[in-house]
Amino acid sequence: MKDKLLRLALVVTLLQIAGCASMGVEPWERDLLAKDEMLLDADPVDVGLDEHIYFSKEATSGGRAFGGGGCGCN
Template identity: 50%
Template sequence: MRICLLLSMTLLAGCATVQPWEKGHLAKPIMAFDPDPLTARQHKQIYTSKEAASGGQGVGTGGCGCN
């Protein structure tokens, strides 16, 4: 019982609210997974063309580089 209580307290300690004045920091482009989606898509296109395989990256192309 103590272990469960300790574990739940530890997990709940990670829950935090974001204050309104802190949301501006989270909205910056540097915080995005892909700050430039167009460049990321181009890199995925080049990778799938060079590897002669498709799938797994969300790009539906063949090995020739055609759409």
């Protein structure tokens, strides 16, 4: 029973390792990934509003190339 369980664990581990063998981006796929639609934050207005709300609630600023206080007035 232990041998079967050990073999099963070995097979599962090898399958997981083999599944991660091609994790890189191929050269012919880079043009698709460079499009504006592929950005994590595609809408700059939405990003600006989210950042304003975050820094206003956190009462901090900086780190994203702008200054100001926690009140959100800058």
